[in-house]
Amino acid sequence: MGKLFIPLQVLFMLLGTLFWTDEASAIPPSAITSGQNCLGCHATADNMPGLYKQYSKSAHYEKNVTCIDCHGAQADDPDAFQHYETFISVIVSPRDCQKCHETAVKEFEVSQHAKARELVTTGVGAYFLNNLAGSRHFGDDAKYAAGTNGCLRCHGSEILMDKNGHPTKETWPNSGIGRKNPDGSMGNCASCHETHEFSAAQARRPESCAICHNSEGGDPQIETYSASRHGTTYAAKSGQMNFHSREWVVGENYSAAPTCATCHMSATRDMPATHDIGKRINWSALLQETNSIAVQEKCGLPVGLKYEQPAPASEHRENMEKVCSACHSKMFSGHFFKQYEMEVRLIKEKWLEPGKVLFQLVTEVLQAAEKEKYAFLTHPIDYTWFGMCNTTAKAAHTGAAMMSPGWTEKGNGGFAAAWYSSYIPALKGIIEKYGDSSDKEVEKRVKALREKLNEIMNKKAYSGPWDIKETTPGK
Ligand code: HEC
Ligand code: HEC
Ligand code: HEC
Ligand code: HEC
Ligand code: HEC
Ligand code: HEC
Ligand code: HEC
Ligand code: HEC
Known part of the structure; x- marks a missing residue:
């Protein structure tokens, strides 16, 4: 099918080009750069009839904004190419819309x-x-x-x-x-x-x-x-x-x-x-009071972009x-925001902050042990912690923000499950693996991690026993 189809298509395109080029050359060059000319041809061209139909339903069509208003280009633009008698670009950037939609x-x-x-x-x-x-x-x-x-x-x-x-x-x-x-x-x-x-x-x-x-x-x-x-x-x-x-x-x-x-x-x-879209967000996904991208910071992962909104968060x-x-x-909405803030604090204070300290300490152990061979995202624990921060904590936060009890529960439950069944066991495994290292630096780092882990896990929030009276109002 392909072999037969291609020559036919080429022939068809060639005929089309000849036909349209002939028509275009009958018109003075200045007129070709007018929008009407683009439309005159595109409305009848066999190519892309669907595209033209979509366009003809638009507010732009109603107001006589045509192809050239968005696709028109100067010959020396990096994205300009000659299309029949004029220069156009297939790339249309916000700058092309700006001349008519400054505010947006x-x-x-x-x-x-x-x-x-x-x-x-x-x-x-x-x-x-x-x-x-x-x-x-x-x-x-x-x-x-x-x-x-x-x-x-x-x-x-x-x-x-x-x-x-x-x-x-x-x-x-x-x-x-x-x-x-x-x-x-x-x-x-x-x-x-x-x-x-x-x-x-x-x-x-x-x-x-x-x-x-x-x-x-x-x-x-x-x-x-x-x-x-x-x-x-x-x-x-x-x-x-x-x-x-x-x-x-x-x-x-x-x-x-x-x-x-x-x-x-x-x-x-x-x-x-x-x-x-930042103008109405106080805590971004990323659990920081300002509007910066903070998953990285809150989780102790490599920080890239830092972005602050000009207006105060309040x-x-x-x-x-x-x-x-x-x-x-x-x-009603005031109480909702207080409920949501409780969730933000829970994720931040119970899970992300202590988890981050442990992640930084375990990274120091791995760096000391692997020296110049160390690379982030090559150890199981990197993925465990990244997933907990990026997916699980975000599910809880997004669930609370957009009022979905199921997703809030998925995030909270998922974080606890990952903490006890993956993260803490993985930390213990690394302590065990490097525990009797003869390298002084490794020994020092393992000790720091072990002490911090014990300190955190001995807190009541992680070790229980818990009492329903403390966690449920009215019980
Ligand atoms: C003589 C007919 C004709 C005129 C006039 C014409 N076009 Fe086209 N245009 C076509 C055809 C046919 C195609 C399909 C692809 C091709 O053959 O280049 C096309 C393709 C395009 C593409 C896609 C290019 C690509 O390679 O992806 C854009 C964008 C475009 N036209 C915009 C315009 C604008 C803007 C004008 C007015 C300045 C215009 N056209 C004038 C016939 C025309
Ligand atoms: C309001 C501005 C606007 C108008 C008017 C407009 N376009 Fe576009 N067009 C765009 C934007 C935005 C894109 C997306 C291009 C990109 O990725 O940068 C695009 C993409 C295209 C593409 C490539 C995408 C595809 O689906 O093949 C073609 C072809 C095209 N336009 C042709 C036309 C033609 C022909 C007309 C006139 C009938 C027209 N455009 C009118 C803004 C416009
Ligand atoms: C995140 C999605 C999104 C993006 C990206 C986006 N818009 Fe919009 N735009 C919307 C929504 C939603 C509305 C409707 C707002 C309302 O309810 O009136 C809208 C409305 C508009 C309107 C009509 C109302 C007005 O403000 O005059 C224009 C014009 C507009 N957008 C232009 C743009 C331009 C230009 C860009 C690129 C810089 C852009 N939009 C990018 C979502 C978007
Ligand atoms: C040459 C001027 C011009 C350019 C360039 C232009 N627009 Fe528009 N746009 C208009 C006009 C005029 C309207 C109709 C406004 C009205 O009815 O008040 C409009 C309306 C709109 C609307 C609202 C449509 C609706 O549903 O009500 C959107 C969205 C929009 N433009 C987006 C864009 C985007 C995105 C670009 C760039 C890709 C663009 N425009 C480029 C002039 C332009
Ligand atoms: C009833 C209003 C409401 C609706 C509907 C809504 N949101 Fe939100 N959204 C919020 C509130 C409130 C926040 C939290 C703001 C804060 O932290 O101050 C938020 C936060 C966000 C955030 C940042 C935090 C996060 O959860 O990652 C994104 C992204 C977001 N919304 C996108 C969306 C999208 C996409 C939709 C539709 C599928 C949507 N929102 C529907 C009110 C809404
Ligand atoms: C083409 C992809 C895309 C579309 C479509 C899109 N967004 Fe986004 N949005 C993103 C990305 C990626 C980010 C993160 C960007 C950043 O923070 O620098 C983001 C960030 C946001 C944020 C800020 C979140 C925060 O944590 O502070 C909000 C709110 C948002 N989007 C709402 C919307 C809404 C509402 C729509 C639809 C009207 C929409 N977005 C459409 C990709 C998209
Ligand atoms: C389906 C669309 C989509 C894809 C695919 C996607 N992202 Fe995102 N990404 C988003 C949106 C939307 C946000 C903003 C989320 C929010 O604010 O809640 C975001 C946020 C981010 C952030 C900042 C917040 C954070 O979680 O740390 C980073 C970094 C990021 N993405 C990197 C990536 C990388 C790397 C890939 C590919 C491996 C990727 N994204 C693939 C949509 C996407
Ligand atoms: C366009 C109207 C509208 C807007 C705007 C709106 N809501 Fe709602 N809201 C509703 C409707 C409809 C319901 C479902 C019926 C009900 O319980 O009142 C609802 C329900 C709720 C609930 C009850 C959820 C539950 O599971 O019991 C909360 C909380 C809520 N909205 C908070 C907000 C917050 C916060 C905002 C602003 C960020 C907001 N709403 C914006 C219409 C709206």
Whole structure:
């Protein structure tokens, strides 16, 4: 089939090109650079009829914004190539949208979303990606596989261009949220606004966040939301949400249930919509009072990106409370936030802080024993602790934040199970393995680890006996 098909296709393309080039050369060159010309041809071209139909449903089509307004390029742009009589680029960056959507672009640029690529290329993210990818020792371009098909599809690739102004196959297609574009800008508006409809209505739905915010990538926000009362109410009433309304103010244009966008982005009566998703977050996933990426710090893992929001964290909480107050009383949501904070403290104080101290001490033992051969992410305990921090603690935190009791329990129960059945036994195993080392440095490090482990595990919080009266109000 392939052999027969290819020549036919080539012939077809050749005929098409000749035909269109002929038509185009009949028009003065200045007119070719007009948007109408792109449309005139693309509306009738046999290529990509679906793409044109998507576009023709958009607000852009209504307002006469055409292909060239987004794809137009200067001849000397790194991503420009000649398309018939004019220069275009297939890459469209936030900078291309900026001339008409200044506010959205400015807000996006300062958000955590625009920094997402840096998370993968620095600190623990870089260790993890290198480790999965098999590093440079692995054959040809297979070394890019893990990043290209995995991490960078969510976090964003750096788009590289070939000498013809076409993006390279390793780096594009990619709609990662913190993508690095050839013009130096970061991010990609098409992460949430699918081409070519660019609809606000679609982005307001929780599904548009789910491509990235899901448990398979270690970030179970769509699952926690779906298993919360908000998510189940949304599922029952999504037909009553008025998604296509031009203004989408919670409590005015809709009231059935909140979606991700409602709480993190869309407008309330007294607060405009924002593309800066950090503006309403007080504790980020990563369990730190400011908005920096802190899993690394809280877990004693290699720190990469540090990111601080300009506004004080308390202001972020007030912003979020404005959303709740469209549907709930101040006392109701106020109590909720206190309940959530209890969970944040539990994970932080009972599990992450002592676990981090032990991880640092065990790392010192391994470093002393393995000397220059030591590498992070080559020992079982590295994976145990990374998984506990990155997946299990995050499940508990995200479960509490998005009001999903099942996920909170999964995180809390999972952490305790990993602590007693994997982490502590692994620490003891390493103490035993290096316990009678003749190397003075190793001996010193093992002693420090053993003493700390005993000190922590002798505390009542880890050794019991426990009393239900102390842990359950009213009992
Ligand atoms: C004469 C007809 C014609 C005109 C005029 C035309 N296009 Fe195209 N365009 C096509 C066809 C056919 C394709 C399919 C791929 C190809 O043959 O290059 C295409 C492909 C594209 C692509 C994808 C390129 C790639 O290699 O992935 C973009 C982007 C594009 N056109 C934008 C534009 C813009 C912007 C304009 C106006 C400046 C325009 N087109 C004018 C016919 C046309
Ligand atoms: C509002 C801006 C905008 C308009 C208008 C627009 N595009 Fe695009 N287009 C984009 C964005 C954003 C992308 C994603 C490119 C990237 O990854 O950087 C894209 C991607 C593409 C692609 C490559 C992706 C694919 O699915 O093959 C083609 C081809 C394309 N556009 C053609 C067109 C044509 C033809 C028109 C006019 C009918 C048009 N575009 C109008 C913004 C626009
Ligand atoms: C399915 C999409 C997806 C994939 C695939 C993915 N991530 Fe993430 N990642 C996210 C999201 C979403 C967040 C933000 C989570 C939050 O704030 O709760 C995140 C956060 C992070 C963080 C910072 C927080 C933390 O947990 O330390 C790092 C580092 C990170 N990712 C690295 C990686 C690496 C390395 C890979 C590939 C091995 C990867 N990610 C694959 C979506 C993804
Ligand atoms: C994280 C997902 C997401 C990304 C990424 C995103 N948007 Fe949006 N955008 C939304 C949501 C959700 C809405 C609807 C807000 C509301 O309810 O009114 C929206 C609405 C809009 C609107 C219509 C309302 C307005 O503000 O005028 C424009 C224009 C817009 N976005 C442009 C952009 C541009 C430009 C970019 C790239 C810098 C971008 N968006 C990136 C989610 C996103
Ligand atoms: C030449 C100006 C121009 C450019 C460039 C442009 N837009 Fe728009 N955009 C508009 C206009 C005009 C509207 C309609 C606004 C209205 O109806 O008030 C619009 C509307 C939108 C909406 C809201 C659609 C809805 O459902 O209500 C989104 C989302 C959006 N644009 C995203 C983008 C993105 C993303 C880019 C870059 C890839 C982009 N725009 C580039 C002019 C532009
Ligand atoms: C293409 C992937 C992608 C999509 C789509 C996406 N996000 Fe994200 N989001 C990420 C990544 C990756 C991060 C972590 C980036 C960072 O912290 O630098 C993140 C971070 C966040 C954060 C900050 C978390 C924190 O711990 O402080 C919030 C809130 C958020 N996203 C909400 C949303 C919402 C709401 C939507 C949908 C309207 C959405 N995102 C769509 C990838 C995505
Ligand atoms: C009812 C409002 C609400 C809805 C709906 C909601 N969130 Fe959240 N989200 C919150 C609150 C509250 C926090 C915690 C904020 C804080 O720590 O101050 C949070 C935290 C987050 C965080 C950072 C912490 C973490 O859990 O990793 C991300 C990322 C996030 N939400 C994404 C989403 C996504 C994606 C959806 C939809 C699938 C969603 N949220 C739905 C209210 C909501
Ligand atoms: C658009 C309306 C709307 C918004 C906005 C909203 N909620 Fe809700 N909330 C609901 C509905 C509907 C329910 C389920 C019915 C009920 O119990 O009232 C609910 C239930 C709850 C519950 C009960 C959960 C349980 O399992 O018992 C809590 C807690 C809650 N919301 C907190 C919040 C917080 C905190 C915010 C702001 C971050 C918020 N809600 C924003 C509509 C909303």
